[in-house]
Amino acid sequence: MSTLSVEEPEQAESRVHYLNVHYGVKSWLLTTDHKRIALLYLASITLFFLVGGSAAVLIRMNLLTPTGLLVEPATYNKLFSIHGIVMVFFFLIPSIPAVLGNFLVPLMIGARDLAFPKLNLLSWYVYIVGGLFTLYAVIAGGVDTGWTFYAPYSSTYSNTHVMAAALGVFITGFSSILTGLNFIVTIHKMRAPGMTWFRLPLFIWAMYATSVIFILGTPVIGITILLIALERAAHLGIFNPALGGDPLLFQHLFWFYSHPAVYIMILPAMGVESELITCFSKKRIFGYSFVAMSSLAIALLGFLVWAHHMFVAGVSMYAGMVFSILSYLVAVPSSVKVFNWTATLYKGSISYEAPMLYGMGFIGLFSMGGVTGMFLASLGMDVHVHDTYFVIAHFHYIMVGGAVMAYLGGIHFWWPKISGRMYPEGWARFSALIIFLGFNLTFFPQYILGYLGMPRRYPVYPPEFQVLNVMSTAGASILGVGYLIPLIYLIWSMRYGPVASSNPWGAKGLEWQAPSPPPTDNFEETPVVTAQAYDYPSREVEVA
Amino acid sequence: MPPGIPLAPPQASTFAPGVDHLFLFLLGVTGSVAILVFVLIFIFAVKYRRRSPDEVPPRVHETMFLEVAWIGIPFLLMLVMFGWGAEIYYEEFHPPPGSLEIFVVGKQWMWKLQHPEGKREIDELHVPVGRPVKLTMTSEDVIHDFFIPAFRIKKDVLPGRYSSLWFEATKTGTYHFFCSQYCGTNHSEMKGWVVVMNPAEYQQWLSGGAGGETMEQAGARLFQKLACTNCHRSDNSGRAPTLVGVYGRPVKLVDGSTVMADDAYIRESILRPAARVAAGYQPIMPTFQGQVNEESILQLIAYIKSLKIPESPERMKAAP
Ligand SMILES: [Cu+2]
Numbered sequence: 001m002s003t004l005s006v007e008e009p010e011q012a013e014s015r016v017h018y019l020n021v022h023y024g025v026k027s028w029l030l031t032t033d034h035k036r037i038a039l040l041y042l043a044s045i046t047l048f049f050l051v052g053g054s055a056a057v058l059i060r061m062n063l064l065t066p067t068g069l070l071v072e073p074a075t076y077n078k079l080f081s082i083h084g085i086v087m088v089f090f091f092l093i094p095s096i097p098a099v100l101g102n103f104l105v106p107l108m109i110g111a112r113d114l115a116f117p118k119l120n121l122l123s124w125y126v127y128i129v130g131g132l133f134t135l136y137a138v139i140a141g142g143v144d145t146g147w148t149f150y151a152p153y154s155s156t157y158s159n160t161h162v163m164a165a166a167l168g169v170f171i172t173g174f175s176s177i178l179t180g181l182n183f184i185v186t187i188h189k190m191r192a193p194g195m196t197w198f199r200l201p202l203f204i205w206a207m208y209a210t211s212v213i214f215i216l217g218t219p220v221i222g223i224t225i226l227l228i229a230l231e232r233a234a235h236l237g238i239f240n241p242a243l244g245g246d247p248l249l250f251q252h253l254f255w256f257y258s259h260p261a262v263y264i265m266i267l268p269a270m271g272v273e274s275e276l277i278t279c280f281s282k283k284r285i286f287g288y289s290f291v292a293m294s295s296l297a298i299a300l301l302g303f304l305v306w307a308h309h310m311f312v313a314g315v316s317m318y319a320g321m322v323f324s325i326l327s328y329l330v331a332v333p334s335s336v337k338v339f340n341w342t343a344t345l346y347k348g349s350i351s352y353e354a355p356m357l358y359g360m361g362f363i364g365l366f367s368m369g370g371v372t373g374m375f376l377a378s379l380g381m382d383v384h385v386h387d388t389y390f391v392i393a394h395f396h397y398i399m400v401g402g403a404v405m406a407y408l409g410g411i412h413f414w415w416p417k418i419s420g421r422m423y424p425e426g427w428a429r430f431s432a433l434i435i436f437l438g439f440n441l442t443f444f445p446q447y448i449l450g451y452l453g454m455p456r457r458y459p460v461y462p463p464e465f466q467v468l469n470v471m472s473t474a475g476a477s478i479l480g481v482g483y484l485i486p487l488i489y490l491i492w493s494m495r496y497g498p499v500a501s502s503n504p505w506g507a508k509g510l511e512w513q514a515p516s517p518p519p520t521d522n523f524e525e526t527p528v529v530t531a532q533a534y535d536y537p538s539r540e541v542e543v544a
Numbered sequence: 545m546p547p548g549i550p551l552a553p554p555q556a557s558t559f560a561p562g563v564d565h566l567f568l569f570l571l572g573v574t575g576s577v578a579i580l581v582f583v584l585i586f587i588f589a590v591k592y593r594r595r596s597p598d599e600v601p602p603r604v605h606e607t608m609f610l611e612v613a614w615i616g617i618p619f620l621l622m623l624v625m626f627g628w629g630a631e632i633y634y635e636e637f638h639p640p641p642g643s644l645e646i647f648v649v650g651k652q653w654m655w656k657l658q659h660p661e662g663k664r665e666i667d668e669l670h671v672p673v674g675r676p677v678k679l680t681m682t683s684e685d686v687i688h689d690f691f692i693p694a695f696r697i698k699k700d701v702l703p704g705r706y707s708s709l710w711f712e713a714t715k716t717g718t719y720h721f722f723c724s725q726y727c728g729t730n731h732s733e734m735k736g737w738v739v740v741m742n743p744a745e746y747q748q749w750l751s752g753g754a755g756g757e758t759m760e761q762a763g764a765r766l767f768q769k770l771a772c773t774n775c776h777r778s779d780n781s782g783r784a785p786t787l788v789g790v791y792g793r794p795v796k797l798v799d800g801s802t803v804m805a806d807d808a809y810i811r812e813s814i815l816r817p818a819a820r821v822a823a824g825y826q827p828i829m830p831t832f833q834g835q836v837n838e839e840s841i842l843q844l845i846a847y848i849k850s851l852k853i854p855e856s857p858e859r860m861k862a863a864p
């Protein structure tokens with residue numbers, strides 16, 4: 001186990017850094033420092049995570065009995081809709097990019113800030129305004145379309161607050177676009193001397209690929225939502241056949257964004273994973289260029305597979321076949337990453353601090369999600385399990401098991417840099433374990449439920465599905481506790497945690513050259529890069 | 545697994561065993577690869593754990609061979625997964641000729657079904673065992689989905705168009721069907737039972753009850769009542785083309801293109817006659833939108849379908 005080198009406390013207290021340079025609410029709300037904006041995002045997405053999480057708790061409680069334990073179906077429908085909308089658009093999509101990305105992109109490439117600091121602050125305000133619209137929809141009585149907003153239900157039949165919720169999603173979209181733009185320009189233009197493209201940390205490659213999707217994909221969901229609004233308000237026939245529209249058009253447009261959005265959620269997680277694996281095995285990543293290029297391949301191929309969500313929706317047989325094979329194609333770069341991470345561990349010097357435990361959990365859960373994606377891409381199989389709990393389990397393994405695990409791993413890993421304090425290691429390892437176990441107990445039974453035929457979005461279900469549902473709810477309560485523990489000790493550690501040194505993990509990467517926490521300008525002198533990424537020392541061994 | 549929890553629904557259609565085999569294949573292949581990765585990670589994690597803080601690991605040389613292998617081999621396996629899945633999908637798109645046709649109309653939140661012989665039911669579907677059955681489905685409002693887990697098939701049911709689903713039940717019994725496309729408040733109540741019966745029992749069931757009119761007869765009655773006969777005459781003497789023999793034939797349109805006169809085209813002709821106008825005629829046909837519901841349209845189609853070109857001249861007079 002590596003020991004934590006601890007800086008003299010007085011020294012850290014007296015030093016001026018981005019956290020203590022100004023005080024007061026105004027200094028935060030008007031900041032253009034990428035690190036402070038990252039913290040604004042951290043606070044706001046945590047809030048949304050709690051909103052979405054509370055809905056999840058109620059959903060799981062309600063499913064304890066076949067007739068619905070707590071609420072009427074109408075209320076249940078609002079619960080899963082708000083859970084999906086909040087978790088996808090207001091937590092998962094901004095999570096790693098807007099918090100860790102904002103904090104780390106300039107630090108990792110040796111820059112003083114993002115290319116457009118004011119635009120960065122604007123992104124956060126846009127996000128908040130979008131969030132307020134959505135919260136308004138919840139408070140005013142809710143929305144019941146699901147996060148997928150399928151027409152013509154959303155555009156004609158639902159009499160809930162569709163407009164407010166949809167506008168919320170529409171508005172936050174701009175925040176993603178601005179963040180993506182900012183990252184791309186920054187990565188192109190502001191790399192420190194010597195930081196060539198192939199010396200970039202893989203987290204940066206992941207952010208770059210994600211930003212490409214932000215910019216290319218988000219406008220499409222914006223337009224789609226506007227069309228829903230037009231049909232709802234002005235009765236223009238776009239999606240509703242009764243008005244001369246086409247309901248499949250909606251699904252094509254929606255998934256053209258929302259499938260790539262899955263990669264917005266998982267690519268950054270993969271980027272974090274590469275940082276964790278290399279640091280805690282003290283090795284250069286195996287197959288750097290394959291891991292880097294696979295991010296771009298995923299971002300581009302990800303735009304060509306949307307109709308795999310529509311195999312039973314009424315697309316032609318040939319369309320089904322084309323999208324099936326393309327979906328397998330996009331699975332290749334993802335599995336390449338898993339194999340390269342595994343190979344990185346080979347002959348490494350592996351230690352198990354909490355971030356690495358989260359990182360290991362990520363590989364396990366992400367692989368399970370990826371593997372079941374192979375089932376869903378196979379046409380004859382998908383016809384049976386589509387729109388059942390099998391799909392629910394699949395994407396929670398990817399987006400919660402994968403993306404949230406990596407997010408938490410990243411938060412722990414960079415916490416010393418962000419807060420200047422260490423988190424309590426014992427508690428952190430304990431929570432990683434609890435989350436891993438709780439997660440599997442929650443979602444594994446759902447694979448079986450799905451194969452048995454339990455459709456998703458069912459508040460009332462046949463009694464033979466009850467045992468598996470009870471298991472899932474039991475798991476969810478463990479998972480819930482698992483998520484609350486880090487929330488408590490991370491807040492605690494901001495005040496009481498041991499003071500962190502600038503590089504407690506002995507990691508490579510420019511962010512670790514800056515003090516913890518970094519000063520507003522990040523680096524006293526612009527760093528000069530002379531080596532490749534993850535340049536950990538290694539013994540030369542004679543090979544035949 | 546606690547005892548008593550089944551891992552798969554009953555296998556009750558010709559598709560079910562094939563889909564279950566595919567499932568086992570996928571589980572076997574992807575499971576082995578995943579287990580291989582997990583075992584390797586476990587071994588590395590134990591064997592290469594850090595023993596001292598200043599440990600320096602040996603350099604590992606990357607080989608192109610490995611990268612190519614773990615791109616190529618999984619992709620070849622995936623091609624098999626694709627092919628196998630596509631084969632089942634292909635079959636699901638091709639109902640055998642002569643399938644028994646049953647008509648399904650979904651609406652918030654119930655299923656209405658009618659058999660050509662006139663029997664109607666709600667949230668229940670009676671079918672004979674061992675005979676291919678084709679469901680022609682549409683919706684009166686939002687998108688629904690007809691899902692029969694024991695048969696391993698489902699298909700979305702959309703407003704404004706017909707989708708179809710076929711199966712051949714292999715075991716008598718009663719099986720769930722569900723609406724599996726979210727459709728509003730009582731989505732989870734939009735379910736019912738498929739009752740698979742012996743052919744003899746099915747015949748008995750068909751003829752039982754207050755049935756009476758077949759779909760074709762109901763359609764003929766509507767054709768009179770809605771005064772379609774004013775324009776559409778069997779001898780082609782009206783202001784409109786005769787509908788005798790039109791079903792399943794190509795129709796020339798005014799814009800020079802041709803269209804197959806199938807269910808969708810006839811449905812469109814009734815609801816939006818101006819959308820595609822037959823060559824040689826004026827677009828004078830009024831829309832019947834609002835006067836006929838989806839079930840009546842299906843009956844009209846059944847009737848028009850029955851209007852075959854007569855073989856002998858004297859039957860001509862009997863046809864409308
Ligand atoms: Cu997708």
Ligand SMILES: [Cu+2]
Nearest residue numbers: 688723727734
């Ligand atoms: Cu329905």
